[in-house]
Amino acid sequence: MGIIKTNKLKYEYIRRDEDNNVEGITTALDGVSLDIKAGDFIAILGHNGSGKSTLARHINAILFPAEGTVVVDGMDTTDSSKLLDIRRTAGMVFQNPDNQIIGQLVEEDVAFGPENMGVPTEEIWQRVAESLEAVGMTAYREHSPNRLSGGQKQRVSIASVIAMHPKCMIMDEPTAMLDPGGRREVIEAAHKLNKTEGITVVLITHYMDEAAGADKVIVMDKGRIAMEGTPREVFSRVEELKSLRLDVPQSTELAWRLKKRGVDLPDGVLDRRELVEALIRVYKRNK
Amino acid sequence: MAESGFRGLIADHLVYEYNKESSQRLRALDDVSFTIRQGEFVGLIGHTGSGKSTLVQMLNALMKPDSGTVYYDGRDVFEKDYDRKALRGKVGEVFQYPEHQLFADTVFEEVCFGPRNMGMDRKQTELSAYAAIKKVGLPDECFDQSPFDLSGGQRRRVAIASVLAMKPELLILDEPTAGLDPLGRLELLDMITELNRDSAMSVLLVSHSMEDVAAYASRILVLDKGRLIYDDTPAEVFAHYEELQKLGLAAPEMTYVMNGLKAAGMDVDTSALTPDEAEESILRALRLC
Structure with a gap:
């Protein structure tokens, strides 16, 4: 059984007018069944309002199912006695690093979580050191977070999450506010934690190229899973993705267009390296 | 000067x-x-x-x-x-996540706020707000709705409309x-x-x-x-893609693809920046051989 498992998960919220009368009901999640294996790197794609953030908020028990179940590492999220354990198991990294950082110094910020959990002082400092090392921020340990770049702040947010030793890390558009260098830093840090520490990563993103490096891509639409598969499988379905207000990485798009115009290229080219190699093979063959 | x-x-x-x-x-x-x-x-x-x-x-x-x-x-x-107040109407600024600053009860009220504040009279204000909401492509039903009932993308359009209404x-x-x-x-x-x-x-x-x-x-x-x-x-700026990368920036994806192809001997246009431009250049290069 996977570390995150949802079974026919349904979530609705009631829309009310100014006088608090019920106007209607929106179904944000409509029967989502998922089984995420421990150690996987999962990317969730979907247009604004497709339900992906609502799904993420169920995994660390910020929201609770109206119907169906969410089980994280064997714990049902509706079991209130397990609430803290669940949030410790599945840590969350949000979009805006400025809303997550609270400490005066980087190390204080990272220490806050384990301190709150009652971890002994000695061990807190050890965890702070390890976590900052894991995201490459050791040199900034005694700096003020205010002086850091967006990518550095977001890496501190990640360190603060992993200092609580979670088994999974849920990242809700962690790079939406970052410059290209910052985006690279954060995505590389997530992959490194996944590979070296075995942390399960669930990455929600609007950047298609960030999903290309995942083990599995899940595409949400209208509160349901619309597509599921390896990045290569999902990004081969270019027209279907476009109909869901999404896109494919630009190199995938270019390969798809060239193929339509008669160039002999494979399906589901994922990045520029694959595209350049495939095109050079065609070029040499023609020569 | x-x-x-x-x-x-x-x-x-x-x-x-x-x-x-x-x-x-x-x-x-x-x-x-x-x-x-x-x-x-x-x-x-x-x-x-x-x-x-x-x-x-x-x-x-x-x-x-x-x-x-x-x-x-x-x-x-x-x-x-x-007159710096008038300048702020001429040079309109849409900040990051502007939808977080919406406050009025209806979309129309929200968009009227800027021009009214600039000193336009009621008729001008309403005409200008109406035109701005149409310009950002929001449907007529939106006018009397609360901005908070709209989707994130629509809310952002409302925020942009409220700057456009000042006719920047x-x-x-x-x-x-x-x-x-x-x-x-x-x-x-x-x-x-x-x-x-x-x-x-x-x-x-x-x-x-x-x-x-x-x-x-x-x-x-x-x-x-x-x-x-x-x-x-x-095209000139992204020709410096290696320097940009060192500065924590990057070039468009296509710049890397075209430079990769060029380095391998294909006669492609490295200044192609979009998939459209890259597509044509690559097809030309392949037909030449």
């Missing part, structure tokens, strides 16, 4: 330092000069902390430079008797597509392009997406550590 009859904005040797009194002086802007002519679509890129936000706040006189100045239509905007001549947008899905990004940028083309409104697009500035801007400004290091066409 200001030419007579010049229409548009001139940033003239702008310098600004933070922490002036302390030992940790930080030069946020270091002798920055450029022009934005009426009707231009200019992109501004730079990593976090490069001075973009400081610069943008100076362009409509929200911040005063330590030295240097900004001319608008040939007049120094920091002169004592300059130059629209500055700071990361207008952050958090939008791919089609939402495209729709918003296409809408801004139409406004630029049809009403000759100038646009300054501040963005972290190299693909977006490459596809939409006709000129790109690059800031690094407070200095303006490039001011050129997208």
Whole structure:
């Protein structure tokens, strides 16, 4: 059984007018069944309002199912006695690093979580050191977070999450506010934690190229899973993705267009390296 | 410095330092000069902390430079008797996540706020608000709705409409597509392009997406550590893709693909910046052999 498992998960919220009368009901999640294996790197794609953030908020028990179940590492999220354990198991990294950082110094910020959990002082400092090392921020340990770049702040947010030793890390558009260098830093840090520490990563993103490096891509639409598969499988379905207000990485798009115009290229080219190699093979063959 | 009859904005040797009194002086802007002519679509890129936000706040006189100045239509905007309130109508600014600042009960009320505040009379205000809401492509049903009942993408359009209602001549947008899905990004940028083309409104697009500035801007400004290091066409700027990468920036995906192909001996155009341009260039190169 996977570390995150949802079974026919349904979530609705009631829309009310100014006088608090019920106007209607929106179904944000409509029967989502998922089984995420421990150690996987999962990317969730979907247009604004497709339900992906609502799904993420169920995994660390910020929201609770109206119907169906969410089980994280064997714990049902509706079991209130397990609430803290669940949030410790599945840590969350949000979009805006400025809303997550609270400490005066980087190390204080990272220490806050384990301190709150009652971890002994000695061990807190050890965890702070390890976590900052894991995201490459050791040199900034005694700096003020205010002086850091967006990518550095977001890496501190990640360190603060992993200092609580979670088994999974849920990242809700962690790079939406970052410059290209910052985006690279954060995505590389997530992959490194996944590979070296075995942390399960669930990455929600609007950047298609960030999903290309995942083990599995899940595409949400209208509160349901619309597509599921390896990045290569999902990004081969270019027209279907476009109909869901999404896109494919630009190199995938270019390969798809060239193929339509008669160039002999494979399906589901994922990045520029694959595209350049495939095109050079065609070029040499023609020569 | 200001030419007579010049229409548009001139940033003239702008310098600004933070922490002036302390030992940790930080030069946020270091002798920055450029022009934005009426009707231009200019992109501004730079990593976090490069001075973009400081610069943008100076362009409509929200911040005063330590030295240097900004001319608008040939007049120094920091002169004592300059009408800076009117300037903020002419140089409209859409901040990051502007939908977080919505407050009115209805979309129409929200969009009326700016022009009314600028001193337009009721009729002008309402006409201007109506036109702005139509321009951003929101349907008529939205007018009386609460902005909070709209989707995230629609809320952002309301926020943009409330700046457009002040009839800006130059629209500055700071990361207008952050958090939008791919089609939402495209729709918003296409809408801004139409406004630029049809009403000759100038646009300054501040963005972290190299693909977006490459596809939409006709000129790109690059800031690094407070200095303006490039001011050129997208093709010229992204020809420096290796230097940009070192600065924490990047080039559009297509730049890397085309340079990779060129390095392997294919005769392709390395200045192709969009999949459209790359597609044609690659097809030509393949047919040649």
